Amino acid sequence: MSQPSPSDTPRLVVCAIAGSLRRGSYNRALLRAAQEVAPDSLDIRIFDRLGDVPLYNADVEAEGDPEGVRALKDAIREADALLIATPEYNHSVPGVLKNxxxxxxxxxxxxxxAGKPAAILGASPGMTGTARAQSALRQAFVFTQTPAMLQPEFLLGRANEKFDEAGRLTDEGTRTFLKQFLLALEAWTLRLRD
Structure with a gap:
């Protein structure tokens, strides 16, 4: 019996979300870089509609999810894994992402x-590269039963020195590590699926 060729192997779909609404966000740029360096086995789909998700309100939820919320849930549901690039606001997760x-x-x-394999990364001009925000997001994922990959950590500090004016990740060491990070997410996802 012959082995399937790599082209026959289904790609893992990764729902990628940047926790910023800013067009020039380093975290959005980081997800675009992830698309560029991802192995062929990963299909990274950026969900770029957080601005369409209203503030959570149980009264609104009781009437049915708004369209933006349905789109968010569908994107996560259809993915094999979740990739979140979070900025850090006041030592925590931005409100738009927490919402x-x-x-x-x-x-x-x-x-x-629940049960969705996840990886968290972040970019910041500061030295700690969103470490506190990532920690806060991990706490939320304990309650939602979202298994977030523990290692490697991806904490991109001094991001302003690693992207060009067009928002392209130009630092080759960071690009190489990002590819390794994505390979780790792939292994994490397959491990949890098996």
């Missing part, structure tokens, strides 16, 4: 986040 996680965590039983 999206709050919506995606509903309903508490059967949420699209």
């Amino acid at each position: 999206a996680i709050d919506w995606a965590s509903r309903p508490p039983r059967g949420s699209v986040l």
Whole structure:
């Protein structure tokens, strides 16, 4: 019996979300770089509609998920894994990202986040590269039962020195590490699936 060729092997779909609404966000740029360096076995799809997700309100939820929330949940549901690039605001996760996680965590039983393999990364002009925000997001993922990859960590500090004016990641060492990080996410996803 012959082995399937690499082209026959289905690609893993990764839903990538940047926790920033800013067009020039380093974290959005980091996800675009991830698309560029990803192995052929990963299909990284950036969900770029956080601005369409309203503030969480149980009264609104009781009437049915708004369209932006449905789109978010569908993107996560259809993916094999989740990749979140978070900025750090006031030592924590930006409100827009936390709001999206709050919506995606509903309903508490059967949420699209439950059991979804995830990886967290972040870019910042500061030296710590979003370490505190990533830690806060991991705490939220404990409650949502979202298994976040522990290692390697991806904490891109001094991001302003590693992207060009067009938002392209130009630092070759960072590009190489990003590819290794994505390979680790692939292995994490396959491990949890098996």
